[in-house]
Amino acid sequence: MKQCGPLTTSKLAMESGVHLETIRFYERQKLLPKAPRTSSGYRIFAPETVQRVRFIKRAQALGFTLKEIGELLDLRVSSGTTCATVRRHAEAKVADIDEKIRQLKKMKQALAHLAESCTGRGPLSECPILAALQTEEELT
Amino acid sequence: MKQCGPLTTSKLAMESGVHLETIRFYERQKLLPKAPRTSSGYRIFAPETVQRVRFIKRAQALGFTLKEIGELLDLRVSSGTTCATVRRHAEAKVADIDEKIRQLKKMKQALAHLAESCTGRGPLSECPILAALQTEEELT
DNA sequence: CTTGACTCTGTAGATAACTACAGGGTTTAG
DNA sequence: CTAAACCCTGTAGTTATCTACAGAGTCAAG
Structure with a gap:
């Protein structure tokens, strides 16, 4: 696990092993909190978001739907x-x-x-x- | 578990707790063996097919895909x-x-x-x- | 021997969960 | 400063897994 500061969308995607667009998708589905933005509109993710995305993927592999996973996270x-x-x-x-x-x-x-x-x-x-x-x- | 003879498609569906069309779908996907037919073309399922369908649904709930489930059954x-x-x-x-x-x-x-x-x-x-x-x- | 409940095939529509652009602005290495 | 590499939004396409007809034949109760 790299020790690191805030992440861009693609860094988050790479770190957590999912496709870039999947991050945006999860945000839309409210599985990720709405990320704050830079002045130019780029998303900024907290490093612990990696854990969150990994949790989502693991839970899916265990047969939970995104809806259920959302409930768990909430x-x-x-x-x-x-x-x-x-x-x-x-x-x-x-x-x-x-x-x-x-x-x-x-x-x-x-x-x-x-x-x-x-x-x-x-x-x-x-x-x-x-x-x-x-x-x-x-x-x- | 009812003790019973061969089953029609809808009986199999009811017994195993899935939709009628799901049975045909599973047959097409080769998750169920091609059922023999009556002279008029109606499918006839062996009673143990119920176990097979239930296994498929259980395995799905555990995060296996139909492809993986097919491999397990084969x-x-x-x-x-x-x-x-x-x-x-x-x-x-x-x-x-x-x-x-x-x-x-x-x-x-x-x-x-x-x-x-x-x-x-x-x-x-x-x-x-x-x-x-x-x-x-x-x-x- | 008709009528209502089945069954068939083939095809089309639905839902979940992504994935891929197009079109346009931003950052950064050289 | 410019070219490559990012990022944005919005929308459309894809895959897996069903689900729903339409149109036509079959079976069984009365």
Whole structure:
């Protein structure tokens, strides 16, 4: 992580590994705060914006939509949002996440099972990953 | 889970919780095997197709694309695909999954942290979830 | 044996999430 | 000062993933 001052749009894009236009797109979608401008109208981003963009990409890879990601980023106490509300939303998201982890673990087991049993010998399922998931179910 | 014989397209759709047209779409994308037909051209699906469609939807919610899901469903020994290849692919996917789980756990921690510290007292970060993730990093 | 609920194909429209200009001003290295 | 390399806005195009017809055939209850 480079230690650096404010960033231009393209620097931010490079640092966070997305396309230049994606930054502008995220701004329009309110996933990034409206950046202040230089006198000539160029955007100036705080260095921590890099973390924000990376968070967006990571969350997307975990199956969250931009809408959901926006909600996560906005999750805070403010006028019209009490602490209890924030907590409720946070807990709901944690439940979401737990379910995702549970599904991923099942999938991982199934893949492990699949890799083990693919000796070439024995009957060959038409779709081994579903067969493996089925087997997991039965063991449970 | 109903115990039942072969399914029509709309029955399959209902059972697996997707839109009727989505079934045809998945068939075109080769995510479902080409269904055999009645004499009048109606599709006939094996009951286990329900599992297949549900798997597709679950995997999507975990951030896999249809292309990746197709690869998972096709992961098997066949002409031109040795056991070693299958194993290699399976292991790569397991690595993917492990990374997803790692990220989800970090996110979960951050949310827990966020919920705890939202008493209304104390300084309020502009974006608590990123602040919480930052804190996690520092603790590591 | 008709009528309403299905099914088919093919094609077109919708939505999310980018990505790519065109046309024009700005900054900077030489 | 000028040419290359930036940045801006606004709009249009792209890709992935569905979703919705239109037009026509099929099945089943009464």
